[in-house]
Amino acid sequence: MNAWLTQHRHALMLSLGRLAATPLNTLLSILAMGIALALPAGGQLLLDNARLALGGATAPPQISVFLALDASQGEVAAIGQRLAATPGVSAFRMIPRAEALSHMRATEGLAAVLDSLPDNPFPDAYVVTPRDDAPHALEQLATDISAWSGVAHVQLDSAWARRLDALLRLGRAAVGLLAGLLGIGVVAITFNIIRLQVLTQRGEIEVSRLLGATDSFIRRPFLWFGLLQGLLGGLTAWALVFAATLALRGPVTDLASLYGLHFVLHGPGPEIATLWLGLAASLGWLGAGLSLRQYLRSF
Amino acid sequence: MIQFQQVSKRYPPGQDALVDVTLDVGPGELVTLAGHSGAGKSTLLKLVAAMERPSAGAVLVNGQNVGALKPAALPYLRRNLGLVFQDQKLLFDRNAFANVMLPLSIAGIPHKEASRRARAALDKVGLLMRERAMPIALSGGEQQRLAIARAVVNRPGLLLADEPTAHLDPDTARDVAEIFLDFHQVGVTVVVATYDGALFPQARALRLDHGRLQP
Numbered sequence: 001m002n003a004w005l006t007q008h009r010h011a012l013m014l015s016l017g018r019l020a021a022t023p024l025n026t027l028l029s030i031l032a033m034g035i036a037l038a039l040p041a042g043g044q045l046l047l048d049n050a051r052l053a054l055g056g057a058t059a060p061p062q063i064s065v066f067l068a069l070d071a072s073q074g075e076v077a078a079i080g081q082r083l084a085a086t087p088g089v090s091a092f093r094m095i096p097r098a099e100a101l102s103h104m105r106a107t108e109g110l111a112a113v114l115d116s117l118p119d120n121p122f123p124d125a126y127v128v129t130p131r132d133d134a135p136h137a138l139e140q141l142a143t144d145i146s147a148w149s150g151v152a153h154v155q156l157d158s159a160w161a162r163r164l165d166a167l168l169r170l171g172r173a174a175v176g177l178l179a180g181l182l183g184i185g186v187v188a189i190t191f192n193i194i195r196l197q198v199l200t201q202r203g204e205i206e207v208s209r210l211l212g213a214t215d216s217f218i219r220r221p222f223l224w225f226g227l228l229q230g231l232l233g234g235l236t237a238w239a240l241v242f243a244a245t246l247a248l249r250g251p252v253t254d255l256a257s258l259y260g261l262h263f264v265l266h267g268p269g270p271e272i273a274t275l276w277l278g279l280a281a282s283l284g285w286l287g288a289g290l291s292l293r294q295y296l297r298s299f
Numbered sequence: 300m301i302q303f304q305q306v307s308k309r310y311p312p313g314q315d316a317l318v319d320v321t322l323d324v325g326p327g328e329l330v331t332l333a334g335h336s337g338a339g340k341s342t343l344l345k346l347v348a349a350m351e352r353p354s355a356g357a358v359l360v361n362g363q364n365v366g367a368l369k370p371a372a373l374p375y376l377r378r379n380l381g382l383v384f385q386d387q388k389l390l391f392d393r394n395a396f397a398n399v400m401l402p403l404s405i406a407g408i409p410h411k412e413a414s415r416r417a418r419a420a421l422d423k424v425g426l427l428m429r430e431r432a433m434p435i436a437l438s439g440g441e442q443q444r445l446a447i448a449r450a451v452v453n454r455p456g457l458l459l460a461d462e463p464t465a466h467l468d469p470d471t472a473r474d475v476a477e478i479f480l481d482f483h484q485v486g487v488t489v490v491v492a493t494y495d496g497a498l499f500p501q502a503r504a505l506r507l508d509h510g511r512l513q514p
């Protein structure tokens with residue numbers, strides 16, 4: 001255990017020394033990794049923020065059924081009965097035109113407009129909760145209902161929310177893809193750096209073998225090097241994303257307030273940051289390991 | 300300690316370096332290995348250190364057949380050997396002290412204890428004052444002595460040296476030979492390949508001629 005610790009300490013010191021020995025190279029590769037990692041990390045952060053902002057938007061879909069303005073009480077009741085008899089309908093609620101009017105009048109700025117109109121512009125309406133919220137079932141139900149007599153217009157309330165949800169899903173897939181590709185990039189960067197190191201340290205590796213070094217003794221400092229470099233790349237990515245968050249926070253808040261929303265752009269939290277760093281370190285370690293497998297065997 | 304049983308070594312494509320060599324070096328013995336250039340001295344030492352494998356016969360070190368050793372077992376054999384190479388194989392990117400520290404790091408000796416031992420080894424070869432010097436800044440004789448310090452720092456039971464006094468003036472050569480004699484005195488088995496057998500008067504002298512051991 002003690003010898004194991006000693007050897008890891010030795011390897012860690014050696015790899016730190018190697019990082020410090022070529023500061024410009026180290027800085028450049030760390031920056032390259034940082035930028036590569038910052039792209040998916042920033043994307044993920046944006047998505048998280050978007051999901052947070054749209055938190056309430058993924059309510060169960062509803063269908064609004066607007067009746068003709070001149071529909072009689074009898075027609076309204078008939079449509080209610082038809083809805084009750086339709087198997088695709090799970091629940092429905094009637095919104096009388098008077099209620100719609102008073103609800104709208106409560107909305108700022110609309111009262112004056114509504115008061116200036118001679119008649120109540122709102123028809124009677126039903127809000128229908130469908131049994132099956134699969135998109136095609138919703139569309140079918142909406143089309144069916146719109147064909148009924150006395151029905152003027154049918155609207156799928158949740159269409160925009162569902163589109164947004166689909167967009168978020170697409171965004172998540174894109175970020176995942178990006179993360180995969182750039183992760184491979186980070187592994188490739190490390191792979192190449194370690195390859196060059198193995199070539200320049202040939203003499204040391206050969207002599208170490210002759211002095212009784214095991215393979216793991218020889219591999220250890222390179223693995224540490226890859227891990228440290230990945231970690232530093234991850235830190236750089238975190239710093240870049242954090243700086244970008246700070247820079248964008250003001251403008252985003254302003255934009256949101258124009259839409260009457262109170263929204264603050266969140267930076268990467270500690271769990272997320274730890275996850276990124278761990279991931280970046282593992283990628284560096286992986287790149288180093290793959291490189292050693294390829295190039296340590298050759299002598 | 301070392302046994303060669305009808306050992307032959309042929310390098311590709313067909314260069315016979317050793318032919319049917321049988322010998323026995325006992326524990327604590329001091330043996331010199333003489334012979335013309337290309338006689339097979341270095342090859343014999345490399346077979347002991349498992350840097351080469353015999354084409355025929357068996358090489359035993361401490362009863363272990365080193366030619367048949369698994370790669371994973373090799374490091375542990377080598378940690379019990381002190382090797383002074385003909386081309387020294389010093390690392391020129393670090394100072395004398397760090398060169399001597401390398402075998403100790405490999406063996407996992409804690410840093411403090413390792414530093415103490417490294418300084419003792421450098422002191423033994425008279426290089427303690429030069430511990431911060433880079434090998435390139437050392438004279439040929441100092442480099443030879445540094446290579447010896449690195450070979451003995453792990454207190455090996457068996458010390459193999461290939462031409463450790465080559466290119467040295469007679470006085471320096473005698474100093475270097477003295478170091479090996481000291482290790483022999485404290486019970487270390489020493490095998491030295493050298494043209495100059497006179498430096499080791501109390502040694503058992505072996506002579507190779509075109510790969511054959513002379514009687």
Ligand SMILES: Nc1ncnc2c1ncn2[C@@H]1O[C@H](COP(=O)(O)OP(=O)(O)OP(=O)(O)O)[C@@H](O)[C@H]1O
Pocket residue numbers: 310311314315316334335336337338339340341342343385
């Ligand atoms: N790696 C090799 N490949 C092919 N031939 C080799 C190799 N190493 C040594 N030889 C040949 O084997 C023979 C013995 O070489 P060796 O190095 O053992 O001689 P030596 O006695 O140490 O010579 P010197 O005193 O010049 O160091 C020589 O003829 C040499 O050319």
Ligand SMILES: [Mg+2]
Pocket residue numbers: 340341342385461
């Ligand atoms: Mg030789």
